[in-house]
Amino acid sequence: MIFREVDDLDLVRGARKGDVQMYNRLVSRWEKRVYNYLLRIVGSPDDALDVSQEAFLKAYQSLARLDDPARFGPWLYRIAHNEAISHIRRRRPSEDLEAAEAAPAPARSLAGVELSLAVETALARLSADQREAVILKVCEGFKFDEIAAILGCPASTVKSRVYTGLDQLREILSPHTGAPRPGKEAQQ
């Protein structure tokens, strides 16, 4: 007997045939990652959960339109990204979207660890576009072209946002990471 791990492709095919339990297994696989991604975009745990539920529901209703079932992850994040943007616009219609996204509150569950707090604070100081690109690249591990599909912009733009964001994070976090700064040492 040969055992094979059930992958997303199998679950998507089953869910497309109307098997809700297959879809629930897909949700179980992705909900924590999607929730944490959304938490860093919308800021509030309650909002992140609401947007996660909306994203999973929309994904379920649109499964038939998923061109490549093997790429369920990037497709799901694309839906989650759109839902998060819509949520922010609904929540703060009078404010500029960029300003609304600029400073989400750090996740409360991360309190207590100095470095984690420092990273959360540093992330909050990035622009919304840079923060989302860095999270998708570094924390979620997507490729540049996948992030481009999620965010709906060219891969070169994604790369620029990630690089600039990482440089800013490096500057902000250098006292916490403890790495020597050759330039600064030379100046001192």
Add this chain to the structure above:
Amino acid sequence: MTHPEFDWHAYVLNELPAAERERAAAWLAAHPEARAEVEELELTLSALRRLPQAEPPRRIAFVSDPVLAPSWWQRFWASGPRMAFAGAAMLSVAILVHAFLPRMPAPVAAPAAIAQVTPEQVRAEVAAAVAAARAGDQARFEEAKQEILAEAKAQRQADLQLVREAFQMMEKRLATAQSLAVRYGGD
């Protein structure tokens, strides 16, 4: 960054091709003064990756609700084997119908209907049709003209009759006046 020849962001993100990555690593080993900057970038990435993942407050799960479930045609269209089977079945039916339908002879046009027509004949037919149309127009014009003339003549006769009657009435009145003058001794 430290050395413009290499993309150090791509290096720490493990996005460089293997050969270029080896060259960058070799360069870095030979230049310890640049290593600190790359290490700082790697530490930043490491800190980001070690961010704790929060647990969702509630689990997300769906129940088998017909309102949420895709409709039967969505499932049918999403099913590749079913579509292939349906396509094959339709093709088979088409082949069978084509094979067993009685073949009807194709209608053949009568030889007379395929008579050759020369340009001269076409021109003559067109000229005849034009002449016929002109003659028809002329006849209709003459008929209308005669009707108008007859109507005008009748009107003129009626007018003359009215004038004649008025003149006769005046003559009678004049005669009456003369006879009365004679009777009462006038001139």
